[in-house]
Amino acid sequence: MYLENRFMKVVLLYLQKYSQIKxxxxxxxxxxxxxxxxxxxxxxxxxxxxxxxKIQQIETKKAIVITLKK
Known part of the structure; x- marks a missing residue:
């Protein structure tokens, strides 16, 4: 849970400046x-x-693309 919170904090900081992140x-x-x-x-x-x-690796069995919007 701690790693997920750190991951989301970084993403939310970038979403303040940019409209989308892939x-x-x-x-x-x-x-x-x-x-x-x-x-x-x-x-x-x-x-x-x-x-x-540096924060974490996501466990997945396939190559994926995640798109996050504001």
Whole structure:
């Protein structure tokens, strides 16, 4: 639960600045790419990826993309 709270705090901070966030996760649970939307343009965000990978890995058996909106 503690890790989930830290994960959400980081995501909520980014959602204050950007309207949407895309998080790409591979089969091993590692976040491979993060993108933020600003003025209807998706921008690669390496800093967010590094921060989220330090916090936790998500258990999944498939590669997934999560899109979060404000």
């Amino acid at each position: 998080i790409h996760i591979n089969q091993n649970g590692k976040i491979t790419k993060t993108e933020t939307e600003l003025n209807s343009t998706w921008i690669l965000n390496r800093n967010l990826r590094k921060i989220l990978n």
